Amino acid sequence: AAYHWEANRVLARLHQLDWAQLGLQGYGRAGGYFERTVRRWTQQYRAAAAVTGEIPPMERLADWLPGHIPAGADEPACTRLTHGDFRMENLMFHPERPEVVAVMDWELSTLGHPLSDLAYCCTAWHLPPGLLRGLGERVDGVPSERAFVQRYCEQAGLAQEDVLAHWSFYMAFSLFRISAILAGIGVRARQGNAANARASDIAALAEPVAEMAWRIASGRQPP
Template sequence: MSGASTSLPLDALGDYLRAQGLAGTGPLAATVLAGGQSNPTFRITTAEGRNYVLRKKPPGALIASAHAIDREYRVMRALQDTAVPVPRMLAYCDDAALLGTPFYVMEFLQGRVFMDQSLPGVEPAERTAIYREMNRVIAALHAVDYAAVGLADYGKPGNYVGRQVARWSRQCREATVPVTPAMERLMDWLPQHLPQDDETTLVHGDYRLDNLVFHPNEPRVIGVLDWELSTLGHPLADLAYQCMAWRIPPSLWRGIGGLDLAALGIPPESEYVGWYEQATGRQAAEHWDFYLAYNLFRMAAILHGIAQRAQDGNAAAADAVETGAKAGPLAELGWEAAQRYMAGRK
């Protein structure tokens, strides 16, 4: 994106990187990296040809719990030597005087990021392999001993979904952008139908295809990105977040709903969930539609927050208004899942 580097004071950043041993004496170049509605993200190139990624909080008044780049840095640093692939963390700076907001620097991963979950231009056999790899990595994440890697205090064990519903409901009700009737119904319904199958693991909170960096030539994840929403939580809720894609049509929001999955080489939702069950020993079926309803509500609430930031004038992405408008239709899908859950329990 032309002109993107002007939003960073490169001289001050250069001094900082040199002090960290990450750059020489020459000038820096910066470009905005595509993707992400939340924290502005830049590729930094030094005069010596070294490449880094810099991620910072956006400017302006922010919701206290949002844009948690300090948590992103902490969790990726903790996962460096686990089976979960993450980029190397290089520096964290909480001094807002330097770049206007706190930021961190990590290694730049040279690989592939697939924005479209139907994987256009990819052969069917590789699509299958990519989906298998996504499944392997989320199963590995949920197997991490979070206490052993220093994350015992990274969240509150237990009642994750209940706390999340309360958090996102409160955020929606505090916003000045109005919520839709389906959102209101979900905010009332979800707390009354929380499953009792509680379990706590490390969860990503935003695990989906376009937050993964794949090897340039192999169907292998080399880095999981965008850990802003990670915490200690329920693994099936984390899995169901990714599996919303099977319920959402591509015309609405990053979904594969309604596509000819067999022709594409993409597994049906039931097979994908089955892979996870085999890898982890967990059983997902009993409360699956509840977790889908919860996640569709949560995604709608996140997009509602983007709509609020767009109205307030401090959204990171140019398409924030359009993105925020998708909150209502996603909430409708969430209410449909809630009704399926109730019908299945009669």
């Protein structure tokens, strides 16, 4: 658990950085992150669907998400520097202790909403085993998703009740984004230019991931 808590600490610290003071005003747009990102990934998904076929739960999510953005979440005041791909695989730990010495793979970083990073990190508690690499399906000592979210809220100074009240949106949003990415992989697999030899198998998870997101969004699967 110590490694998860350290990742949690680093994520909260990242979101406490003053991006304006760091000269990152041109790194993205302040405010409107969720509306803008849902629209972009909807376009990406539909471009892929024109080649590989429509995914019904993605269509439902594309309609549902814009109308369920939490009040105030797209205000400029919520803007933080976000990593975009924050997960354990992108952290370099000290070889002898649970200390993050580097955060890698910043190509998706932008000015966004901090809870998009947190929810994306927490998709590891939801994604099917075929998308995850590791020694097995369960590891002793890993904190629960709720405990991870609560610890982040404590370190970031956020009200847990407010975050958890809208957690279904944040998780559905993150899974929607992942499914759109998988749909894009499906296009490359069909065209024969995918980098991963398992691209077809990975792309086949687009619909199960979208269905999971829709179950969460519609309240049929607690996040």
